[in-house]
Amino acid sequence: MASVHAFGDDALSDLDAVGAVQALRRGAVSAAELAEAAIARTERVNPDLNGLALATFDRARAQAADPGAGHFAGVPSFIKDNTDVAGLPTMQGTDAWAPTPAPVHGDFARMFLGTGLNILGKTQMSEFGFSAACEHPRLGAVRNPWDPSRTAGASSSGSGALVAAGAVPIAHANDGGGSIRIPASCNGLVGLKPSRGRLPLEAAHAEMPIKIVANGVLSRSVRDTAAFYREAEIAWANPKLPPIGDITGPGRRRLRIAVTTRSIRRESAPEVCAATLRTAALLEELGHHVEQLDELPVPDNFVDDFVLYWSLLSMALVRSGRRRFGPSFDPARLDNLSRGLDRHAARNLHRLPLAIARLALTRRRTAALYHRFDVVLTPTLADQPPAVGHLDPMADYAQIIDRLIDWVAFTPLHNITGEPAISLPLARSAAGLPIGMMFGAPLGADASLLELAYQLEAAAPFARIQDG
Template sequence: MSGPTRLHELTALEQAAAVRKGEVGVVELVRHHLARVEQFDERYGAFVTRTPEAALSEAAALQDRLHGSALCGVPTAVKDLVDTAGVPTTYGSKAFADHVPTVDAHSVTRMRAAGTISLGKTNTPEFGCCCYTDNDLVGPARNPWDPELSAGGSSGGAAVAVALGLVPVAHASDGGGSIRIPASVCGLFGIKPSRGRVSSGPAGAEVTGLSVQGPLSRTVRDAAALLDVLAGPEPGDPHGAAPLPDGETFLGHADRSPGRLRIGRYATPAAEGLTVDPACLAAWEHASRLLEELGHVVEDMPTPFGPEITEHFVTAWSVQSLGHPLDAGREALLRPVTRAWREYGRGVSGEQFAAAVTGMQRAARRAIVATRPYDVVLTPTLATLPRAVEYFDESGDPLVNLHRQSAFSAFTSPYNMTGQPAVGLPLYWTEGDHLPVGVSLVGRPADEATLIALSAQLEEAAPWRDRYARLPVS
């Protein structure tokens, strides 16, 4: 095991193993990570709320009742869109700065039962509306590879926390790419689970079925272990994903061969007028070659979505942004882009909303049929490289801001419509190892298992773990 000053370089599973063996105490492990939060959070904007006292108290109590969970004793963090009882949960908004839930989200309950210890609530844009992370509470989440750049969103704070070793694995969520986008720009592995795999209850809404919760990590096995914790139905859930066979786990699939797979690939966005950055295409080609070297069959395929999905998504997203009712005084506290989304949503008629949801469902069915011949589909994650924090400034026309976001979600949001599982992998860096550029793999409905097995194979063939030791931070 590494010395105590390098505990953060261990994976989540390695940290849990060290705790079980008595090589490190839970309190020591939590103190180490809290010290890193203190060192880096102010500059990089990982957290909205830190909970060091609660974390140390939980660590001390857990030390005397360790159990066999794969992640017992591991520090983590919860995205600030998800309720945590007794802890401020702001949804990234000044309008909810004083909001303290009395009930945990089911995902938080599951993480606590597994013995993970939250160090606080991670940074998110207001209501998770944007593909960058910035708000009026703590400011932007900055890219660990270059702090002048955005960390992506909406799970940008979670990505920063993991990439900098503030926690080894973190809770995140994804409504249009919010796990895969920050995974790409921060060089992480992330899983957007199938619709219904992780419960959003008891307070989470399912107005559109777009949003899901999942893990961000530095390794495939860590993400699989956290997905095992998060996954499972709860009473009243409106959606459900077919469970794994009895006795199987997602972590177990990370240790299995995926076999020889047929993989379709495309790199043309459904949205019209977008040009894919050459570096994003290079990452996609690099992944294609690696998959072929591993014995898989990689075939070009047409983009399985049409341009009409953009209007459907925008209409549904605008209505979903109204999920937090506010009086006029609190509405005035919202940021310009959030207000623009909500103003648009208020103008959507019931007929238009029903047409948008129906349109998404029809497009999803067509896409699932079109991709059925393939075990997995490969795409770029983004159509652009990370942008400067100021690129998403909200002081001007909100429509300009929204247009700038389109290159970040063009490949990701369609699979929120279909509900298929998707992962983001850090297989490629720009020249000189300067910036990570992710690619995405999409699985068949409810088939996270194949994605995890294939991702683990790719990680073994082209490991990325050691790159984090070279992050340009002191």
Template sequence: MTEFTRRNFLRTGTSIAALLPFTTACAPAQILSASTTPSDSLDGVRMAQLIAAGDISSLEFTEAAIARAERVNPQINAIATPLFDEARAQAASAPQGVFGGVPTFIKDLTQWNGAPTKYGSRTYKDFMSTRDSAFAAQWRKNGVVVLGKSTTPEAGLISSTEPVLTGATRNPWDLGRIPGGSSGGAAALTASRVVPFAQASDGGGSIRIPAACCGVFGLKPSRGALIQARPESGIDLSIKHAVTLTVRDSAALFAACEDPNGGLTPTGQILGPSTKRLKIAFAPDPINGASLDAETRDGIERTAELCRSLGHEVIDWSMPVDGNEFTENFLLLWASGAAGLVDQAKAQFPDTDITSLVEPWTLGLAAEFLARQDQFDAAQAYLTAFEPVYHSFFDDIDVILTPTVSKLPPAIGVQAPTRPFEELRKEVVDFAAFTAPMNVAGSASMSVPIQWTDAGLPVGSMFSARRGDDGVLLSLAYELEAAQPWIGRTPAMLG
């Protein structure tokens, strides 16, 4: 079977697509004191410290994580491929590195040597990776113990994780709702406290959207910030990183994967908040005219007020962009990726009915690309020109504050890839109305879980900055985490 690479897949070269202090079921009780605080919780940083000191072994943490996975996965369905025996063997070998011995999951769009990489697609259900991707190789160097591959929608092409191949992944906070996508499995496993962090990627919101839906922290780093393979041509939308329970895990993973040749001034490891006060542009309304639900609007307004209370200057603002024009151009670029997948599936299985290989949503996007193909060069030119336009916004501001998504996570089935294409297209475009501009611009952006509804559902607050200002966002995230901690919140399903 032909390897499913982003260069093969996309016609343009575009890349799309602190643990709560554990109970005794997850770690020896004597390690956890009554004085434990969020900054000293068993996130990945703390777990690595305990392993390095010999207080708890990697195998103990790994067995505890496997036990938790076996308990919760029947409810959330977030594991595409378990690798438990391989993880035990790796943990027993005392892996070295910044996160030596810490258990995690790799997203099923990322190649991990010796593991299946299904890309959420029936086309690739039997594909076995024989190498690490560039980013995965860096995680392996950092010593993580991989418990398996986390679920993703087909080719990461939609904002929910309900692929035909593995079935719907469910939100730990409400099992009837979606966890977002495309890193939905990663976010669900992290929110369920199976692991302190999980590998994720973001080509149009795929770190930030599931982070918002599942109440975890999700930073989309700047283009060029972290080590990964990049396309030789086209618009490079996607970057790999993680969803995490604490800001410091995200910051430490960022520092451990930073690319010295990415064209940016190195950020290094951000260890805490900054004293600098920021000018924050508050833009709660989607640029494409979609409407916010009441709970999302209430949550983002509370976030703006929190920022004011912390001494930041918050101004009312709206992005000076024709949102519908941007959305239609972006969606055409996105659809080109779907067309590439359909072409690959047909080439690899010429005698097989394409509908048994590729989902209706992907086929609908591919059909849209073919119908609008004469507009494609103009769309690429528009999106290429958008990057300097976006960065000009920051001549007078430091950060943009918006919701991450336009409404609370919808019910399972609302974004199922089997729904009629035109209905689903509007649902997805309106739900994910905020995230794509930062991918096109290559800028830093993060979803922070500081707001919750009265019913206990997370509401993501998205902060976005210039390309290269990842450190500004991480410093702000530390401040928000300290002001309004989220680590003490756990899904009711955990008991």
């Protein structure tokens, strides 16, 4: 199927976010022109991709008329629909209650908007972020711009699809089990899940027993991701973590890198394995020391424990729906995945304390690995993006969970340990779909991942959807 994108000869052209800032400062474009180009592009691609949850175009036009301060002032963007923005509803990928506007910005939105980014609206996501594909029974599926018959990944699906299609250069995403890195891999983007505590969280995410969610962005270039974290750190820095600083190019240090293609559950698909080994060979050519790792250092019960913890989050939302979302909340409108996770948690409450304790100890294993290696390379996903319908959230719960675990096999580990990981679009499948390569590092080593990403981007330039 033909790709869907909106790149063309307008104010946005092929600009990434850093390029847009430079064009604004030169006076080559205005904030109003960028906003109008982004709005037109969104209107062009969204009917095919369904990435937009809520349009706030007039609000964006008003901000473009007076962009204000912030490094990215005047650069169009989107924010994911699980983040409170004053005056806008937060629907979390569902239609199970009546929309009501948030009274104030959440902590992350305040920081995000403080960088100057001009949001055109909110992006679609899977219900509560539980699935790795966004295919809501009434809100529709978010489709992959490289091939709209395929999923765009999730939960930050709308952001991934719209950035990849050229509607905006950068957009908000967050990651509780892979939801920055999964859509990055599916859509050919850069997606860094930062170290735990690197960026502020919404209150509900900060209250979790294990804080698995991390905010971030999806972009088409390493420099956009690096610039965002630099600006975010100026606005909100965690003194417990080493600063990222201003990363503008490759590092000089040659790294000890482990590589494995075997996930927690199984070996990856043959072409994903081949792509990973080609990336390992490239790393050796660049001077890094690469060693094969038989498997990731996680216990056999990791998958069951993670699913049970995931289920606890669903139960907390489903059982407190009226208190959290208002009296219009109707659990019957939730998809089978949300309801199935709720039931799974209710049946296994007695197992939760031990499961959480075991998960919390996982970082001891990965910390030992990082005494031997600086970085671990794996595929981001075990296979290329599946067809829309493969992860239908209204299918039988057991089928959904089995297929999710099979595909999303590498990413959840970093959410449990809190360690950073970045997905880079370094390969493509025989069908022309992006295949992401994931690089993990010790807690706080986000800067090292960005330096490595710059080096790989220069050595193997990322495929562009507009080049066919």
